[in-house]
Amino acid sequence: MNRIVRWLEDYVLPLANRIGQVRWLVALRDAFVSLMPITMAGSLAVLIKSLVHAADVNLGWHTFAFAMQPLVNISNLVWRGTFSLFAFLFALALGYQLAKSFEGNRLAAAIVSVSSFAISIASVATVKFHGDSLTVKNAFDISQFSTTGLFTAIIFGSIGFAIYFACYKARVMIRLTANMPHAEQAAFDSLLPAMIAIFSVGGINYIFQLLTGKYFGDWLLTTIQLPLVKWGQGFGTVMLITLLVQIFWFFGLNGLGVLSPILDSIWLTAQNNNITAIRNGHVPPYVWVRGSFDVFAWFGGAGGTLMLVIAILMFSKRSDYRTIAKISLAPGIFNIGEPILFGLPVVLNPVYLIPFVVAPLVNVAFSYWVSIMGLVNPVQVAVPSIMPPIIGPFLACNYDWRAIVLSIVNMIVALLIWMPFVKAADEIAETNHPKTFFNTQF
Incomplete structure (x- = not known):
């Protein structure tokens, strides 16, 4: 066990730290959160x-x-x-968060990001009229303003910002000697960088259309975004991301925060497509989405630690552990796991490494195949992360009572996985720190 922990510390932890410090990824994560x-x-x-x-x-x-x-x-x-403008609003948030991370003009960067996104989507829309499909030129394809255009918003929002910020930092701007209000001065400072960025993105899209005959957004959707989202439906991919989240959390890093650019770009896109399909009366196209992790495995927070709290209250005989569990119970019900993760602690505790990693993997694997077999509705509604277990799955699966049964089964399975390790932790703690120590009166 110590060898495994040491190997993870030597090779995985430095990588996670580096990923968590990449400002572009941090901005991408914050844009989704916002x-x-x-x-x-x-x-x-x-x-x-x-x-x-x-x-x-x-x-x-x-x-x-x-x-x-x-x-x-x-x-x-x-x-x-809201959802019909998701990619449009995301481009705005991404430009703002990038400027915040790189200490630039946030409003100007947000405007450049939105403009770059709009340039890159199709200006031809198809509408139905009396059963016939008509093509309308010089009109935005509104479908790409929704999650369909999310990858276009990410890529061209970032490109537009990069060009703008490079010019801004190089002080490519109009020099004015007159004293002006701050808002006007900031606008003039961003004028040339913004124009250069927007025209550069326009040039990129023009050349691409000239060479391929396609709009970049359409090409990106069919060539990159859809294959990536479909790749995210694979069992191995789902299990890998679950494993990485747990490992990062074991070392005290917010695994969801570190991997949120991947989680949100792939599985949140799938989830939003499911929501759109349900709203339009269609069958949800994806079985496993972003919310599936939360409602079927991460109850109580990453690691399913709510069941650790319950296991301690049911099986632990140590008063100190039970006190921490009691304190952590209420937050755990609302999927806040930090009190038990850092209070027990679970973080960097070799005794709890196996159940902390294995319990979510088992829950995810079981829920994945149950969803694949059609025994429960896929997640098709986004619910707040603080929604308690059982209630959250019921709402997320659009009032499917089978989601309640599945979540209860998963919780029981997780409890059984945590139970022997809770007892082992009791014995280890009893050997190293007798109870009399914790009963000392101060």
Whole structure:
């Protein structure tokens, strides 16, 4: 066990530290986080619409559904201003967070990022009219403003910012001697860098269209984004990301924070596509998405540590451990695992390495195959990360009662995995630190 921990410390921990310090990745992570209000509002709109529809179709509550129709219409409007503009808003957030990370003009960078994204998506839209498909030129393809254009927003938002920031740092700007208000001075300082960045992105897209006959956003969607998202549906990929998150957390690094650029770019894109499909009355295209990890494995936080808390309360005889578990129970119910991770601790504790890694892997593997077999709805609604276990899966799977059964089974399995190690920790602690030490009166 000590050899495994030492190997992880020597090879994995330095890599995780380096990844966590890359400012581009930090900005990408923060951009996703900053859109959480948009994600939650759009998901709530889907939940409301699904609830009213289920009451109408499954329960026969036609009067209730009719009375709730104004709320459904409001939810449709909310959807149009949230998820249907997700990539557009993400480009804005990405430019802002990049400028924040690199200490540049945040508003100007956000505008350049959005402009670069808009330049890179198709200016040809297809609409249906009396059953016929009509092509409209010089019009944005609104579908790419949603999660469909997320990778385009990431790539060209970053390119636009990089060019802008390089010019800004090189002081390529108009020199004015007159005293002006700060807002005007900042705008003039960013004028030339922004123009150079926007025209450069326009040139890149023009040359690409000239050589390939395709819009870069369309090419990116079919060549990179869709294959990556489909790759994320593979069992090995899902297990690998789960393993890495647990290992990083074991060393005290926020594994979700370190890997959030990967998690959000691949699995959040899939989740948003599921939400869009459900909202439009279609079958969700993806089985495993970003929220699947949270609702089926990471109850109590990474590692499923809520079940460690329960295992300590049920099986541990040490008063100090039980006290920490009692303190950690309420946060754990709302998926906040830091009190038990750092209070027990689990971090850098070789006794708990195996269950901390194995329990989520077993839960994810079981839930993955149950979802593949169609025994439970895939996650198709984003729920807040603080939503308690059992309730969270039920809502995330769009009111599927089978998700409750699956989450209970996973929690029992995790409890059984944690149990022998809790007992072993008791024995080890008893040998090294007798109880009388902790009962000393101060």
